[in-house]
Amino acid sequence: MSNITEKAVLEFLERNPDKSNKREIARGLGVQGSDRVALRQILKKLETEGTIARTGKRQFASVDAPPPTSVVKFEKIDEHGDLVGRCIGTDGLYGPDITCVATASRKRNETFAIGDRALCKVGKANDGLWYAKVIKKFDDTPQTTVIGLFEANRHGGRVKPTSRKDKHEYLVEKALSKDAETGDIVRIKLKKSKPHGPQMAEVVEIVGTMDNPKSASIVALHTHDVPDEFPTEVLAEAENATAQDTKREDLTHLPLVTIDPADARDHDDAVYAKPDDAENNKGGWIVYVAIADVAAYVQHGTALDDEAFRRGNSTYFPDRVAPMLPEALSAEQCSLKENEIRETFAVEMRFNAAGDKIDHRFIRGTMRSAAKLSYEQAQNAVDGKPDEKSAPLLETVLKPLWAAYACVGKAREKRQPLDLDLPERRVALDKEGNVLGVYTKDRFDAHKLIEEFMIQANVCAAESLEKTHSPLIYRIHEEPSDEKILALGIFLPTIGMKWTRGEKKTSARFNRLLEQSRSTEHEHLVSEMVLRSQSQARYSHENYGHFGLNLAKYAHFTSPIRRYSDLIVHRALIRALGLGPDGISDVESKRLEQIAEHLTTTERRSMAAERDATDRYLVAFMSDKVGAEFQGRIAGVTKAGLFVKLNDSGADGFIPAARLSEEYWLYDENNAALVGDRTEMRYEMGMPVLVKLAEATPVTGGLLFEMLSDPRPAREELLKPKRARHGRDNHPPRGRKGGSKKRTAASQGRPKNIRLGKRK
Incomplete structure (x- = not known):
């Protein structure tokens, strides 16, 4: 009778998640001879019961203790905005929920979504929950098309992908090249190729040329699959759209003004403030935030609405916009243009002298913008330098707005939202799209004023919908994990x-x-x-509050021209408050969870595309500066090397660890540093450094730097990180000469008495 028990097997798997194949289990439990049959039967029984899962041909894991290195499929987003998944076994998913908290891959800004798979380091934290650090992302859907740079030759051509992730080059036969020429940016369709032969492809579209200064945006658009052309029927619906007929309040007597960036083409919000005359609210203010009434023009079930939902939001590049709605609406009928009558969905808010909101009401009305001002114009006027346009508005409109903002700021100060005011890069282009320079965007009180009043309007939307027990999509930002x-x-x-x-x-x-x-x-x-x-902010049909703003209820209401989430909130308010027949439908109300997940995905897609385009423009700007020296800071530390952000332009580049010096560099994960194995000197996160630009590759948008600054001295109070026991570290150990071992009979698996002859 065998002494091996189910309990012994489970305890072994829990203690040794890295020893999971049948042979290791047998060796660990001392199972020999005929007892191996009993072990095989126990493993089969536990697998049938679902207590363990098969993770490979002869490998197993307890469903309560995933292996330390696992392939994880992400299934949902948790209350912190983090992706949560489970391990993949041969028979599907198994084990506990695992939260993705970080990435150990070399690819910065790599995005993940529900349905993605990744190879992960998995571990259990003190709170009893399982966490994953991504090592490598897998592409679940076979790649069928690629964006790349075409190089013609007499046989057709070859295509070098614009993505740094794709290390292949693809060959295109002449008959399948669509007459593409050297320097064309093309979309290619991959063809079936031999496993070890050249990768073959067919050109399906010429999307631009690399010598076009605006190619950075073109590449970003197509690489991230951001829609940039509207179907014919959508354009026709937008051209012929008329506002839904409903009762409206006349707000044309209010001198509402739009305050936007100087180059803004659409204006979806306007503001006005005045002192509250009520006896019971001395020192208080009334603030109006008037928003374009997009819901009146875009009804559920139309081609226009379907396309807006598909896009999810507008995507902004330095030289163009991929809008959520066609220009006939976004830049015309729904844009709050100066001195033109427009339909509006407004909120009137009352604040007391302490800056606390005491009341609000929503209004479907008509308005006329008194002026279109830029942030700079409005700020200069309040600072005593008005121009011809802002001067007439200074006493009646701008000063009251600033006074109301100062009042509301008292409550904001008490609320203490997260004050993480990070600089934002702006790429300045000429008319042809050439980069003139890269600047940090100025941030005035005018920006903060508009931002604060929009936040207050968004809070009103969430409060009104909750009060009426109406379903809605919240904008949530959970507390850090x-x-x-x-x-x-x-x-x-x-x-x-x-x-x-x-x-x-x-x-x-x-x-x-x-x-x-x-x-x-x-x-x-x-x-x-x-x-x-x-945590990352996201959309949700359930309310988890907004940690960064320190608000219990928050929904997006103020930008329906460029965010579909706001359009959903408008429709929900219309129905909840009885403001017209074009409110949210029953179908939409039942699909809010799926809608929220989709909008979170499209928002992150747009963010990745915008970042990609900006990075490519920066590389184009830097391409003629190879050999120049720059001041910067270490912005990221990985086992593979250092990411450096330049002070002036904000451009990011990489320095491989192997190129730092002859030192062997160890990765100190806890302290975000690379540490010299011999000297224990350190390159640390945030450290100011001087670097030289070694290489700029506009095709892939990559910069390679050379380190000119010495590392910081060793820190005795910190433990030296250990060398990796298995696999490669940041580069092979130095000092081995010859590069290969002498061939011996034993090393070749031959009997000792057989000599190795020379090849003739």
Whole structure:
């Protein structure tokens, strides 16, 4: 009778998740001879019962203890905005929920979505939950088309992909090239190729040329599959759209003004403020936020609505916009143009002298914008430098707006939203699309004023819909996960700061941390680490609050021209408040969970495309500066090397660890640093450095730097990281001469008495 038991097998798998094949289990439990039959029967029984899962041909894992290295499929987004998945076995998914908290891959800004698969390091945290760090993302859907640069030859041509992820080159026969020429940006369809032969393809579309200065946006659009052309029937619907007939309040007597970037083409919000005359609200203010009434023009079930939903939002590039709605609506009928009558969906808000909102009401009305002002114009006027356009509005419109903002700012100060005011890059182009320069966008009180009043209007939308028990899509931002706070708490002592263990996570606590670092050498580093500790904002049909803004209820209401989420909120308000026949439909109300997930995905797609285009423009701008030296900071540390962000332009580039010096560099994950194995000197996150531009590749949008700054001295208070025991570290150990071992009979698996002759 065998002594092996089910309990013994399960305990072994839980203690040794990395020893999961049948042979290792047998060896670990001392199973020999005929007992192997009993072990095989126990494994089969546990698998049938669902207690363990088969992770390979002869490999098993307890469903309660995933292997330390697993392939994970992400199934949902949790309350922190993080992706959650389970391990993939031979018979499907198994085991506990695993939260993706970080990526260990070399690819910065790599995006993940529901349905993606990835090879992950999996571990259990102190809170008993399982977490994953992505090592490599797998593409679930076979790649069928590629964007690349065409190089013609007498046989047809070859295509070099614009994506740094794709290391192939594709061959195109002449008959399948669509007459593409050298320098064309093409979309190719992959053809069936021999496993070890050249990769063959067919040109299906010529999307632009590499010598076009605007090619950066063209590549980003097509690489991220951002729709940029509207179907004919959608354009026709937009041209012929008329506003839904409904009762409206006349707001044309209010001198509402739009305040936007100087180059804005659509204007979907206008503002006006005046003192509250009510006896019971002395020192209070009434603020109007008037929004374009897009719901009156875009009804559910139309081709126009379907296309807007598919796009999810507008995508903005330095030289163009891929809009959610055709220009006939976004730049014309729904744009709050100066001195023109427009349908509006407005909210009237009353604030007391302390800046607290005490009342609000929604209005479907008509309005006429008194003026179109830029942020600079409005700010200059309030600062005592009005121009011809802003001067007549200074006393009656602008000064009251600033006074109301100062009042509301009192409550904002008490609320303590997260004060993470990071600089935003702006790529300046000439008319042809050539890069003139890269600047940090100026941020005025005018920006903050509009932002604050939009936030207040969004809160009103969420409050009204909750009060009427109406379904809605919230804009949520959950508090940071315990795992991210733990990582922050481990890191901060290395720069003389701390996060007390068990301390409550609040936006005010993060603000104190940011304030402590202000005007110190660690200011940029702390801002970066606080940003990384935050969850990603997303859309949800359930309310989890907005941690960053420190608000319990929040929904997007103020930008229906460029965000489909706001259009859904408008429709929900129309139905809940009885403001017309064009409210949210029963079909939409039942699909809010799927709609929210889709809009989160399209938003992240647009963010990736916008970042990609900006990076490519920056590389184009830097391409004639190879050999030049630049000041920057280390913005990312991986086992493979360092990411450096330049101070002036904000351009990102990479320095491979193997090129830093002759030193062997170890990755100190907890302290975000590369540490010299021999000297223990350190290149640390946030460290200011001088670098030389070694290479700029506009095709892939990549910059390669050479490090000119010496590393920082060793830090005795920190433990030296260990060398990786298995696999490659950041480069092979130095000192081995010859590069190969002498061939011996034993190494070739031959008997000792057989000599190895020379090949003739």
